[in-house]
Amino acid sequence: MNIYLEQLPQQLINGLTLGGVYALIAIGYTMVYGILGMLNFAHGEIYMIGGFTGWWVLHLLTRNNQVIMNSALVISLMIVLAMAVSGLVGILTERFAYRPLRNAPRINLLLSALGVSIFLQNLVLTYQGAKVRVFHIASLIPQDLRVFHVGSTVFSFMRVMVISVTFLLMALLTVVIKKTKVGKAMRATAQDIEAATFMGIDVDRIVVVVFLIGSALGGAAGTMVGLLFTQVDYYVGFQAGLKGFTAAVLGGIGSIYGAMLGGILLGLAESLAVTFLPSAYKDVVAFTILIIILIIRPQGLMGEKIPEKV
């Protein structure tokens, strides 16, 4: 038992890292679902494109296995550009694949999202190939900074960085939706799209902002996972999308705070499972928790049962 307890802080750190990333992906699913009532199955691919963007930024800024700029600047550029590119791809998919179907039956939107997912995967496959791209992060962080120990717990620099950035992004998002005019308009639109129109809110613009924010966060997640696990390929979006979607459902789809909570819980659950069970059971534990919560609380942890509008 002692050996498990010793591992606990370590697994908590790992779980928080993973959970933060799941939360960022889940936010994109939940925000789009909240406004359009659709599951954006292409969201995993947006994440994957963020990973590739981060890889390219790092690749272009590396000469002879040395980054040519300050490491902090390189990491910031990777994240910011990944957010920009993923955000742009998100806006484009909304404009060309979803907006024309706004008044069509929901199933058409869903099929369109699947189509976009396949399209983006194959686009990347065509132009980037199927081989795994490796992030050469060796020169990014000086050897003595890479890991540090507190007691028996190992903190890697990357994990601390990922946790900090994910929580910073979530805090920023919270301020935006709570305090700013556009954030309040987003919530209003999600709660009653027609009433929002009656307030003079330009719903089309709000949908664009939602795709921009959700996709940018997904892109940031993609790059950060690349930095953590040092690889990306054209197919990583599938698994990540599945986990993000699970986190969103766990938290209560449509609820942004639910997505944050669901992501973190899912990450922690997976990590803790590995402490007690063989690591192959990681996903089994995650999905078992999902099933149990959905049986007890079908609307998810923070989802609210709002009566159907008349």
Next chain:
Amino acid sequence: MTEMTPTPILEFENVDTYYGNIQVLYDINFKVYPGELVCLLGGNASGKSTTLKTILGVCKIKKGTVKLRNERVNGLPTKKIIARGVAIVPENRRIFPRMTVLENLEMGAYLRSDKNQVKEDIEKIFELFPRLKERINQAGVTLSGGEQQMLAMGRALLSNPDILLMDEPSMGLSPRLVDQQFELIEKVNRQGTTIFMVEQNANMALSIAHRGYVLQTGSIVLTDTAQRLLNNTMMQEAYLGGTEACETSGGTKIP
């Protein structure tokens, strides 16, 4: 209104509206002048809601003109029509359920950029509805029906509308709340807001309105002052449930 007629705030000229291939409104004509409280009466499926949706640009018209202050607005998207000074208290109120009372009110002022004036106006709404101030940080969904009605009204007024549209204000309210609701509409109108109200409860609506139009299967069949409509035999029989035949007093009967 005999010599110089002021510009109507809202005007329909020979409007035909369709849902797909099905015609819903037939040659609709009406005017709402500044300061008036005008009601549009009619039973189920008479085209009342469609008329409101036509004003808001939700339903597109095939023929005719919708004018706001003498400017044609049909064909404009809803947000542009709202920006021209139209506000609506929708059927069933449509409060944003998980936003606070204050946030709901702020949404009403979404298109305004005069922040300080908005703050003052919110205070004025709180003077008009002290109950809302008590619940300022409560989520909309936790309010009672009557409070939601106040909030929907306050929210609509915060856009400083030239004309306030009311869709079935008595719908879903208990009889006591219906009385309160109509007193409130009257009060807001007498404070200077022009109101165009769509309502099934003809008695109630006519008791506070200046004028009324009666809609039947998509056509306006009768129009007059509210007082005369209340005494009109045809109205008595069709909508007011009255049995004693009052003297038919004029009323422009539209064939």
